[in-house]
Amino acid sequence: MIQSIYIIVANERKSIDFDLSNQSKVIVNVATDSSSFDVEITFEKPIKKFRNHDYKWVDVNQNRIANWFCPKIIQLENGTFVQANVNNGIWEIDAKQKNVLLWRFNPEFAHPITQYSGEINTKKIISAQTKQHFTESLALLFSKLNAVELSRSAIPFSAIACFTDHCDYDTAENLKIQREFFNKINLKTTKGFFTHHFSKREDNASFENETAELQLWENDQHEMCYHSLTQSIREKSEAMAEFRQFQPPFPNAKVWIDHGFQPYNFTLFENNMISKSEYESVISSKGIEVLWNYIDAGNATIGTINQLDSTQFTLNNYYRSIQNQPFIKRMVLLVKNIIFHYDNDEFRVRNYIDALAFAKAVVKKKQISAVFGFIKNIFPVLLMLLKVLFQWNSAKNKTFKMAKYSPIFFKHQISEKELYVFQTIEMVDFKRALCKENIDLLVEQSGLFIAHTYFSVNMNHYSGKLINSDKTLNAEVVTNFNYLSEKINQKSIWNPTLSQLLHHFEHFQNAVFDVDENGAIYCKNTSEIAFRSLT
Numbered sequence: 462m463i464q465s466i467y468i469i470v471a472n473e474r475k476s477i478d479f480d481l482s483n484q485s486k487v488i489v490n491v492a493t494d495s496s497s498f499d500v501e502i503t504f505e506k507p508i509k510k511f512r513n514h515d516y517k518w519v520d521v522n523q524n525r526i527a528n529w530f531c532p533k534i535i536q537l538e539n540g541t542f543v544q545a546n547v548n549n550g551i552w553e554i555d556a557k558q559k560n561v562l563l564w565r566f567n568p569e570f571a572h573p574i575t576q577y578s579g580e581i582n583t584k585k586i587i588s589a590q591t592k593q594h595f596t597e598s599l600a601l602l603f604s605k606l607n608a609v610e611l612s613r614s615a616i617p618f619s620a621i622a623c624f625t626d627h628c629d630y631d632t633a634e635n636l637k638i639q640r641e642f643f644n645k646i647n648l649k650t651t652k653g654f655f656t657h658h659f660s661k662r663e664d665n666a667s668f669e670n671e672t673a674e675l676q677l678w679e680n681d682q683h684e685m686c687y688h689s690l691t692q693s694i695r696e697k698s699e700a701m702a703e704f705r706q707f708q709p710p711f712p713n714a715k716v717w718i719d720h721g722f723q724p725y726n727f728t729l730f731e732n733n734m735i736s737k738s739e740y741e742s743v744i745s746s747k748g749i750e751v752l753w754n755y756i757d758a759g760n761a762t763i764g765t766i767n768q769l770d771s772t773q774f775t776l777n778n779y780y781r782s783i784q785n786q787p788f789i790k791r792m793v794l795l796v797k798n799i800i801f802h803y804d805n806d807e808f809r810v811r812n813y814i815d816a817l818a819f820a821k822a823v824v825k826k827k828q829i830s831a832v833f834g835f836i837k838n839i840f841p842v843l844l845m846l847l848k849v850l851f852q853w854n855s856a857k858n859k860t861f862k863m864a865k866y867s868p869i870f871f872k873h874q875i876s877e878k879e880l881y882v883f884q885t886i887e888m889v890d891f892k893r894a895l896c897k898e899n900i901d902l903l904v905e906q907s908g909l910f911i912a913h914t915y916f917s918v919n920m921n922h923y924s925g926k927l928i929n930s931d932k933t934l935n936a937e938v939v940t941n942f943n944y945l946s947e948k949i950n951q952k953s954i955w956n957p958t959l960s961q962l963l964h965h966f967e968h969f970q971n972a973v974f975d976v977d978e979n980g981a982i983y984c985k986n987t988s989e990i991a992f993r994s995l996t
Contacts, residue, residue, distance in 0.1 A: 462505060462541075462603065463487060464560075469499040485976040486546075489564070489599040496591045500564040502601065504543075507559040510536040512995070514769040514867070515906040516610060516618060521559050527552040528571075528867040529970065530769060530909065532610040534995065535562065542608040542995070544982055546600040546974045549593070551866055564599070567591050571866040574873060574882060575728045575755035582722055582729065585807040586756070586863075589873035589882060596973050606981045608995045611972055613909065615965050616955040617991035621909040622945065623962050624650040625718060625753075625885060628688050630917040631666035635928055636674050639916050642927075642934060644681055646946035650916075651959040652678050653688030653718050656707055660692035667692070668710045679711060684958035686716035687749070689723040697724050697733065705743055715750040716959055727752045737876040750880055751963060752873075757887040757913055758864040759802050761894035767908030768886050774864035776803055776849075777857035782893060799849055800842065802861045809845055812838040869911065870966050881963060885913035890925030895941040904953045911959065965990070 462484070466477040470493055477500070479487050489500055510518045511525045512534035519525065527533050533545035533552045545552070545564070551571060553563040565571070572589035612618045631654075643650065654675055658667040668675055679685050690703055704725035719726040724733040730740045759765060759774040762782040767773060779798050783791050800813045816838035822831035849856045868884040888894045888910075903910070916927050927938050948954045957965070968989040976982055984992050 463601075464503040464505050465501075466503075467501040468493065469501060470495045470497075474501070485603050485980055487601045487603070489601065491599060496593060497567040497588065499566070499568070500599070502562045502564065504537060504560045504562070506537040506539050506541075508535050508554060508562065509538045511554060512608070512610065514767075515908070521554050521556055523556050525552075525554045525556075526771065526866065528769070528869070529871070530613050530867070530869050530966070532608075534608040534610060536608075540605065542602075542604045542606075542982065544602045544604075544608045544974060546602055547596055548611075548970055548972055549595060549599070566593055568866065570862050570868075572868060572871040572873070572882070573754060573756055573863055573884070576731065577722065577726075577729045578732050581811070582732065583807060583811050586805070589871055590875075591872055592874060592879065596971055602974055602976050602982050604976060604980055604982045606979070606996065609974060609982050609984050609992055610995060611969055611984070611987075612991040612993075613965070613969055614907070614955040615957065615961075616952045618907055618993070619952060620903045620907050620948075620954045621962065622903070622949070622954050622956050623909075623911045623959055624648070624888075624914055624956075625686070625716075625911060625959055626650050626652050626914045626916050627718065627720065628653040628655060628666065628917070629692065629720070629915060630919055632664045632917070633666055633671050633674060634664075634932060635917045635919075636666055636671060636678075638928060638932065638934070640674070640678055640681065640683075642939075642942075643683070646942055647949070648942065648946060649683055649956055649958055651684040651686050651716060653686050653720075655688060655692050655720075656690045656710060657703065658691075659695060662692065665692045672710075675710075684716065684960055685711040685714045686718055686959070687714060688718050689720035689726060691723075692720070694721065694723060700724050701733070701735075707747070709747050712748075715748050716753075717744065717749045717751070718753045719755050728755045741876040741878055744880075745878060751959065752880055752882050754868070754882045754884050756863050756868075757802075757885050758867075759861055759886060760798065760890075761886050761888040761899075761910065761912065762890065763893050763896060763898060764902070766886075766894065766899040766903050766910055767906050768864070768869060768884075768910050769867050769908055770906060771860045771864050771867055774802070774861040775858050780857070796846065799846060802863070803849065803856070803859070804845055805861070805863060806845075809842055813842050816842060869909065870963055883911060883959065883963075885911045888912035888914050889918065889923055891927055891935070891938040891941055892925035894925070895938070895945055897941070897944055900941070900945055900948060900954075904948060911962070 466479050467474045508521050512532040513519045514531045528551050535543045551565040573586045574589050576587050614621050655667040658669045719728050758768050764778050765773045783794050819831040819835035822828040870883050872879045873882045949956045973985045
């Protein structure tokens with residue numbers, strides 16, 4: 462059944478004793494205080510089948526990964542089902558070692574968080590500080606009879622479409638246009654808002670000025686969430702005072718989505734000399750429990766929509782989706798995708814941003830001295846782009862590192878308390894992202910997305926916008942949303958707010974499986990979540 466079990470902490474492997482006297486259940490004793498470790502399990506028989514993210518059996522002729530939101534079920538060559546007794550962690554199988562299963566806890570980029578530091582707010586990705594909580598001791602369950610999988614959706618085994626909207630471009634007028642449209646098609650969102658009116662745009666919406674309109678959003682059962690506090694950045698001491706003193710305008714607003722470089726942001730507060738304990742105390746006192754990690758798995762476009770399917774997040778998929786764009790625009794989009802998603806290196810991202818700034822200084826402001834800054838910053842970017850170009854055949858199908866483990870929700874301990882953090886997929890072109898092909902793909906895969914959107918965006922370089930410049934709705938986008946609405950009404954897609962999705966995830970996360978006296982696997986606590994038996 463099992464040949465060996467090792468625990469791997471900081472690249473050190475240590476054998477774990479295990480008892481095979483119970484042929485149905487093997488306890489995996491992981492005695493470690495580390496928040497990041499792997500359990501390596503070697504079976505006597507090769508793994509034949511893997512239960513995929515789309516609730517389908519697949520072979521192991523390619524690498525397979527099951528994240529927190531996916532079944533942790535395999536079948537050995539002799540027909541035995543093997544299942545985790547809890548949903549914690551990640552299962553990973555290397556196609557070159559078909560009898561080895563890695564049960565991973567917080568590997569690199571599985572729980573990523575953005576952190577800005579230094580005078581110019583250099584972006585880096587760190588791993589969440591995560592305590593490992595197990596409802597029961599980790600165990601592998603063995604059965605010749607069955608395995609059991611849970612539904613990650615409140616509508617049994619359906620797809621999930623969750624929208625979080627950033628209010629950067631909201632005005633009183635387009636807030637009403639959005640709300641009335643979503644009410645018509647019965648679509649729910651987690652709607653960002655600014656609490657105070659302080660903006661470079663006079664007509665920018667805020668709770669201070671649009672209290673009645675935003676209250677209508679909550680009345681329509683959208684979830685209201687903070688998008689920081691103001692659209693523009695106040696002087697630092699004033700901003701910090703505002704953060705410490707603001708009163709929650711909605712009693713149930715518990716989601717915070719960072720906006721820009723506000724000094725009190727989750728991603729930036731440590732750069733502004735706020736202690737972890739004070740930051741945690743302030744947000745907890747305001748009822749905030751869920752934070753955005755300021756990371757997108759990638760761009761939602763044709764063929765890229767399901768955050769659970771890491772194979773969708775590649776340069777090849779993205780390039781195919783922009784084939785009909787003019788050559789120059791295609792190259793610009795591809796370069797941005799390489800910089801921000803494929804490579805996503807903190808220094809080269811900064812080089813790219815600074816190179817553009819110096820280029821604008823040369824072209825628009827005729828600052829000849831800026832040429833040297835441009836050359837200094839563009840050089841490392843060009844080296845990386847050339848490397849990708851020369852290695853295109855291997856690079857094009859490599860999964861973006863922020864999408865590899867399909868982060869959706871995970872916990873992070875700031876000081877003493879753990880909060881939830883979520884990751885998104887950027888969705889700005891609703892013609893491509895929500896085309897019929899994508900919605901059908903999402904349904905077919907029982908997939909999931911948490912969209913990072915700008916429903917009010919009015920900038921000319923954005924294509925596939927919801928609202929046209931003349932304040933009419935984009936007809937093609939409306940068609941896509943109508944089709945999405947049909948699938949929601951047919952219960953092929955569940956459309957929760959972020960907190961509703963998280964609530965369901967908590968039940969999923971807390972499920973415990975066991976084996977009965979007849980050798981059948983069952984779930985011991987399924988009152989809140991749908992399940993089915995696999996035979």
